[in-house]
Amino acid sequence: MVVPEPGLPAAVTIYEVGARDGLQNEKALVPVEVKEEFVRRLLAAGLPIVEATSFVHPRWVPQLADAAELMTRLGPDGVDLxxxxxxxxxxxxxxxxxxxxxxxxxxxxxxxxxxNLNRSFDEQFAMFEPTVDRARAAGLDVRAYVSMCFGDPWEGAVPIEQVVAAGTRLLDLGASQLSLGDTIGVGTAGHVTALVAAFAAAGVGADRLALHFHDTYGQALSNVQAGLRAGVTTYDASAGGLGGCPYAESATGNLATEDLVWLLTGLGVEHGVDLASLVATSTWMAGHLGRESPSAVVRALGGA
Incomplete structure (x- = not known):
């Protein structure tokens, strides 16, 4: 049943990260032809943005060593991914x-x-600056992720002002959007509200933010609802709940795209995704990975 909540955005953008953030954390190496089909199936399910891969050195993330081959196989369909x-x-x-x-x-x-970067907190921005400058000069759009926004397994709670400082510096380099990551899944709804408000106070509106939640403590959907109430309209999610972070052992799976779609549908928030097609895709990928999807919605509907 659809029961809209007053005051929420009419529509949101789901930024699908399963093919990159999801598969980079898998122990098994997924064949490039399976990755290609995965990306194509995600696009066919109506996901407007599918992050395809990462051009990181294969020594650090061997699961994505085939990045160039994947993008070549996708051809014109991959140019805007x-x-x-x-x-x-x-x-x-x-x-x-x-x-x-x-x-x-x-x-x-x-x-x-x-x-993660072999740089200090301050040095990372100097490392990113020429990359962003060159990308922008070539006409590319640049998105910035900032991780450990709610907690860090080594440092503990992360001060909100520290997150805002990091995020605004990335935006000042020339990024068009900032994705705030709850890398180890410790965030709660009030923390989300306070963080978005702190960015607003620093001159960064909700329209420039995305939220990236992990479901380690079962809080991801609650955190999404807090984000919606704060006006954020872009949410990162991973088909079937794939992924985590290879450099943070306590980071369990990303928010499952199917679970997010179920919530948004129930709230009457437009998202453009065909849930049945997405569930079928995640069930198919779980078969390739040899394990059941952690998504509650996939488990509920996958055998239907």
Whole structure:
């Protein structure tokens, strides 16, 4: 039953990260032809944005070593799909393939910046600056992720002002959108509300923010609802709940796209996704991975 809640956005954009953030954390290497079909099936299900892969060095993320081959196989259908580029070398590969959307991945904490980027908190921005400058000069759109926005497994609770400082610096480099990541899934609804409000006070409206939740403690959908009430209209999610973070052991799966779609549908918020098609796709991918999907909606509907 659809029971709208007054005051929520009429429509949202789901930013699908399963093909990149989801598969990068899998122990098994997924064949490139399966990845290609996965991306195509996600697009066919109505997802408006599918982040396809990452041009990170294969030594660090061997699961995505076939990034260039995947984008080549996708051909014209892949040109507008975002890819993660950790540095200028990654950007070079995206430019060679004629891609139009890239993303960078920063940290709100010192420890995770060193572990994930081998840079200090401040050094990461100097590393990103030439990448963003070159991407923008070439006409590419740049999205920025900032991780550990709600808690860090090494540093504990992360001050809201520290997250705002990191996020505004990434936006000031030239990113068009900032995705706030609850990398280890410790955020709760009040924290989401306060963080979005703090960005607003710093001059960053909800229209420039996206929210990226993990469901470690079962709070992801509650956090989405808090984000909706605060006016945020872009939500990252992963088909079937795939993924986590390879550099943060306590980061369990991303918010499942199917679970997000079920919530949005019930609230009367438009999203444009065909749930049955998406469930079928996640069930198919779970078969390739040899395990059941962690998504509650996929488990409920997958055998229907």
């Amino acid at each position: 975002p890819v993660l580029v950790p540095n200028e070398r990654g950007l070079d590969r995206a430019l060679e393939l004629g891609l139009r959307h890239v993303a960078i991945f920063g940290s709100a904490t010192e420890t995770f910046a060193r572990k």
